[in-house]
Amino acid sequence: MAKSFIVADVGGTHIRVARFPVQSQKPTVVKRINTVGPDSPHDRLLNLIAKVIPNNEEIAAITVAAPGPLDPFAGMVYEAPNIPSWVNLPLRKLIEDQFHVPVAIGNDANLAALGEWRFGAGIGHRSLIYITVSTGIGGGVIIENQLLLGERGLAAELGHITIIPDGPLCGCGQRGHLEAVAAGPAIASWMEQEISQGIPSSLSDRKPITAKDVAEAANQGDELAKAAIARSATYVGTAVADFLHIFNPTLVIIGGGVSQSGEDFLNPLRTAMNEHVMSKHYLDNLTLTISALGDDVGLMGALALAETLNHSKT
Amino acid sequence: MAKSFIVADVGGTHIRVARFPVQSQKPTVVKRINTVGPDSPHDRLLNLIAKVIPNNEEIAAITVAAPGPLDPFAGMVYEAPNIPSWVNLPLRKLIEDQFHVPVAIGNDANLAALGEWRFGAGIGHRSLIYITVSTGIGGGVIIENQLLLGERGLAAELGHITIIPDGPLCGCGQRGHLEAVAAGPAIASWMEQEISQGIPSSLSDRKPITAKDVAEAANQGDELAKAAIARSATYVGTAVADFLHIFNPTLVIIGGGVSQSGEDFLNPLRTAMNEHVMSKHYLDNLTLTISALGDDVGLMGALALAETLNHSKT
Numbered sequence: 001m002a003k004s005f006i007v008a009d010v011g012g013t014h015i016r017v018a019r020f021p022v023q024s025q026k027p028t029v030v031k032r033i034n035t036v037g038p039d040s041p042h043d044r045l046l047n048l049i050a051k052v053i054p055n056n057e058e059i060a061a062i063t064v065a066a067p068g069p070l071d072p073f074a075g076m077v078y079e080a081p082n083i084p085s086w087v088n089l090p091l092r093k094l095i096e097d098q099f100h101v102p103v104a105i106g107n108d109a110n111l112a113a114l115g116e117w118r119f120g121a122g123i124g125h126r127s128l129i130y131i132t133v134s135t136g137i138g139g140g141v142i143i144e145n146q147l148l149l150g151e152r153g154l155a156a157e158l159g160h161i162t163i164i165p166d167g168p169l170c171g172c173g174q175r176g177h178l179e180a181v182a183a184g185p186a187i188a189s190w191m192e193q194e195i196s197q198g199i200p201s202s203l204s205d206r207k208p209i210t211a212k213d214v215a216e217a218a219n220q221g222d223e224l225a226k227a228a229i230a231r232s233a234t235y236v237g238t239a240v241a242d243f244l245h246i247f248n249p250t251l252v253i254i255g256g257g258v259s260q261s262g263e264d265f266l267n268p269l270r271t272a273m274n275e276h277v278m279s280k281h282y283l284d285n286l287t288l289t290i291s292a293l294g295d296d297v298g299l300m301g302a303l304a305l306a307e308t309l310n311h312s313k314t
Numbered sequence: 315m316a317k318s319f320i321v322a323d324v325g326g327t328h329i330r331v332a333r334f335p336v337q338s339q340k341p342t343v344v345k346r347i348n349t350v351g352p353d354s355p356h357d358r359l360l361n362l363i364a365k366v367i368p369n370n371e372e373i374a375a376i377t378v379a380a381p382g383p384l385d386p387f388a389g390m391v392y393e394a395p396n397i398p399s400w401v402n403l404p405l406r407k408l409i410e411d412q413f414h415v416p417v418a419i420g421n422d423a424n425l426a427a428l429g430e431w432r433f434g435a436g437i438g439h440r441s442l443i444y445i446t447v448s449t450g451i452g453g454g455v456i457i458e459n460q461l462l463l464g465e466r467g468l469a470a471e472l473g474h475i476t477i478i479p480d481g482p483l484c485g486c487g488q489r490g491h492l493e494a495v496a497a498g499p500a501i502a503s504w505m506e507q508e509i510s511q512g513i514p515s516s517l518s519d520r521k522p523i524t525a526k527d528v529a530e531a532a533n534q535g536d537e538l539a540k541a542a543i544a545r546s547a548t549y550v551g552t553a554v555a556d557f558l559h560i561f562n563p564t565l566v567i568i569g570g571g572v573s574q575s576g577e578d579f580l581n582p583l584r585t586a587m588n589e590h591v592m593s594k595h596y597l598d599n600l601t602l603t604i605s606a607l608g609d610d611v612g613l614m615g616a617l618a619l620a621e622t623l624n625h626s627k628t
Contacts, residue, residue, distance in 0.1 A: 069593055078595060127465050143457060150562020151441050152595060157559040160592050162552055164479065172592040238476055245471040246560065248464020278474050278486040279383055281392060281466055 003060040004028070005306040006049055009108065009298030010066045011035065012082025012135070017048045018299050022060050022310065025119055025303070041083050042091065046098055053099070061102045062095055063306040065298040068107035068138075072153040075105055081136060081171055104309050110156055111301025112291070113140025114147050116253050118304040120292035127249040130291075131158055132256035133236060133265075134211075136171055137179040141247060158243065159183070163235055182235040184211030184258060191228045199224050215261050229261050230268040237272025244273070244282040255291035262290065317374040318342075319620040320363055323422065323612030324380045325349065326396025326449070331362045332613050336374050336624065339433060339617070355397050356405065360412055367413070375416045376409055377620040379612040382421035382452075386467040389419055395450060395485055418623050424470055425615030426605070427454020428461050430567050432618040434606035441563040444605075445472055446570035447550060447579075448525075450485055451493040455561060472557065473497070477549055496549040498525030498572060505542045513538055529575050543575050544582040551586025558587070558596040569605035576604065 003022040008015065015035050018027040029052045035041050045064070053059060067080040075092025095103045106114070113130035116122040122130075122142065130140040139158025141148040148155050159179035160172055167176025168186065180186060188209045195204050201224040202217050203209055217225035240252055252273075259265060270288055277283060293300050317336045322329065329349050332341040343366045349355050359378070367373060381394040389406025409417045420428070427444035430436040436444075436456065444454040453472025455462040462469050473493035474486055481490025482500065494500060502523045509518050515538040516531050517523055531539035554566055566587075573579060584602055591597060607614050 069595065071595075078593065143462065144460070146458070148457065148561075151564045152562055152598060154593070154595060155560060155562040157592070160559045161475070161556040162590065163476070165477070165552070170592075174590060174592050177592075238479070242475040245474045246469060247462075248466055248469040250465045276476065276488060278471070278484075278488050278491075279392065279468070281383060281385075281468060284466060 003058045004054065005060055005303060005310070006052060006062045007299050007302035007306055008045060008049060008062070008064040009302060010041070010045060010064060010083070011108075011298070012067065015041070015045050015048055016299060017045070017052050019052045019054070020303055020306075025300075027299075030299075035083065040085060042086070042089065042094055046094065049095070049099065059099065059101045061104070061306045061309045062099060063103070063302040063309065064091065064095070064105045065108040065111040065302045066091060066105055068109070069154050069157075070105060070107055072104065072106050072149060075103070077105070102309050104305055106301070106305050107138070107140075107153070107156075108298050108301070109138025110140040110147060110149070111305055112138075112255060112293075112297040113142055113156070113253070113301070114304045115293055115297050115301030116255075116291060117142045117145075118307070119300050120297070121253050121289050122251055125249070125251040127247060128251035128253060129158065129240075129243050129247055129249050130253045130255060131236065131240070132291075133183060133232070133254065133258040134256035135184050137183045137256075141249075143247065158239070161239060161242070163239060178235060178239045182232040187211045187214050187228050187232050187258070190231060191225065194224055194228070201225060211258060215258070218261060218264050226264060229258070229264050232258065233265045233268040234272040237269035238276050240269065240273045241276035241278075244277055244286070248282060250285050250287065252286070252288045253291055254289070255297060259290050266290065317372045318368065319374055319617060319624070320366060320376045321613050321616035321620055322359060322363060322376070322378040323616060324355070324359060324378060324397070325422075325612070326381065329355070329359050329362055330613060331359070331366050333366045333368070334617055334620075339614075341613075344613075349397065354399060356400070356403065356408055360408065363409070363413065373413065373415045375418070375620045375623045376413060377417070377616040377623065378405065378409070378419045379422040379425040379616045380405060380419055382423070383468050383471075384419060384421055386418065386420050386463060389417070391419070416623050418619055420615070420619050421452070421454075421467070421470075422612050422615070423452025424454040424461060424463070425619055426452075426569055426607075426611040427456055427470070427567075427615070428618045429607055429611050429615030430569075430605060431456045431459075432621070433614050434611070435567050435603050436565055439563070439565040441561060442565035442567060443472065443554075443557050443561055443563050444567045444569060445550065445554070446605075447497060447546070447568065447572040448570035449498050451497045451570075455563075457561065472553070475553060475556070477553060492549060492553045496546040501525045501528050501542050501546050501572070504545060505539065508538055508542070515539060525572060529572070532575060532578055540578060543572070543578050546572065547579045547582040548586040551583035552590050554583065554587045555590035555592075558591055558600070562596060564599050564601065566600070566602045567605055568603070569611060573604050580604065
């Protein structure tokens with residue numbers, strides 16, 4: 001009998017669920033729903049999963065990419081920055097109890113790294129780092145073909161390293177982390193601050209400004225918007241040099257909304273990385289690139305996780 | 315016939331070579347020589363190895379812990395900060411050509427982590443980070459019982475992450491790295507600077523001041539010396555919080571000369587680490603401790619490497 005994987009990607013605004021035939025990378029169904037609604041986000045997730053499960057097919061596994069910090073070994077979401085009601089949520093058990101099949105959950109940025117390694121920009125690389133820059137900054141690391149998880153599954157939080165001691169407040173409550181100085185909100189607030197000081201920009205009359213506004217203005221040649229994006233990219237590039245010293249990978253993948261600025265983001269990132277690396281040997285055979293899977297990276301990461309689950313169970 | 319491992323630890327001031335019977339952790343011979351002398355450091359190493367090789371015993375492997383950056387896969391030392399003549403030195407080949415047995419070399423701080431994991435403070439831990447604070451700051455990381463090497467063996471340079479952007483010059487040529495603000499020379503120069511501004515200390519008449527002087531003065535109650543050590547430990551503790559976010563280990567081991575200050579160093583380190591961690595879950599089951607192997611950590615790390623070499627060859 002044909003078997004399928006059910007994979008889900010839970011974000012702050014949307015939940016997506018897809019069904020993939022085992023050994024296929026083309027989904028037969030993809031459904032999407034808002035994360036917030038009359039019922040709880042996990043009830044909405046469970047209902048959407050039920051909708052994509054076929055009547056006459058066996059389900060090999062269900063996997064979920066979810067915001068962290070979460071413990072993939074315990075199947076527990078400790079807290080989800082954009083889903084306030086998810087605190088110490090036993091997500092794996094909720095799904096297992098309803099569907100009675102093997103279930104695994106993973107941090108969305110970790111699984112994005114796994115997805116890129118298995119199906120995307122990371123194919124053929126043994127060691128890579130993935131950094132997603134959007135509302136927050138998340139990370140995922142592959143070392144010798146293994147996902148770095150750490151002892152409680154909390155590793156690879158690459159957005160939460162100190163860049164400016166006692167710098168701006170970070171979403172995590174600490175100060176001066178990479179996320180606090182380089183993620184979307186930092187780009188937007190720097191832009192607003194410069195405009196308030198009289199620096200000219202096509203966004204002068206816009207308030208509030210979003211990171212997406214800045215990216216679009218930069219695309220259309222706005223110099224201040226380009227500077228805002230370059231400033232973020234320079235911070236990320238300096239941090240990437242540190243990560244090269246730590247992991248010595250052959251590939252760095254940049255994902256998330258901000259990466260859609262393409263070379264406007266990659267160029268200053270590359271310059272800062274090259275300037276801050278302690279030995280040119282770290283740049284030997286190193287590739288810097290944009291995510292190949294784009295918006296599907298969460299689903300494809302969950303699919304890669306489902307494969308490993310299927311292998312370990314059979 | 316009895317077999318032996320020959321292991322060496324090459325430092326900036328001394329070379330040590332020991333012979334261990336296979337499956338023993340007690341050396342039968344240890345010899346030591348100055349690194350600098352009339353002949354080259356590698357000739358001195360080769361001669362010392364020859365002296366500890368027994369006439370009637372087979373040698374299973376020769377391993378060397380050496381200063382980095384070095385490529386353990388190519389057996390090549392790129393450069394050694396304290397041994398200026400070692401630039402692109404094919405150290406493994408030099409030893410193989412003379413002794414015709416399996417040879418491996420490793421970065422000294424990486425092998426220290428391996429040694430602590432196999433024989434010292436890290437026994438029973440799957441994931442740990444080792445940080446050595448002395449003239450420089452080196453690192454080693456064990457992830458799921460494997461040494462983190464990176465694609466060219468250049469990973470785990472934990473002393474070379476940016477702590478203060480555009481901060482003091484680092485030994486590697488970059489600025490504001492952990493090594494530049496927290497290693498022995500930074501401790502000594504901060505002490506000299508405070509004294510030159512009239513802050514009282516038992517070391518007021520000493521010039522130049524070394525990190526060892528500061529440690530001894532702190533031991534005898536000198537408040538300024540204690541502050542100098544606490545300042546370094548605070549930087550290291552902030553960086554350790556970042557490393558917890560990156561690796562989520564169960565053990566942090568502090569080695570090197572500065573760690574001999576014991577709780578004078580560990581207390582402020584622990585305080586900074588606890589303050590800067592983004593979630594208390596990173597502290598669950600986490601142990602912070604001093605190196606158990608002390609001055610022998612390089613030899614014991616080389617011994618652990620020799621064991622893996624022996625297993626992979628048989």
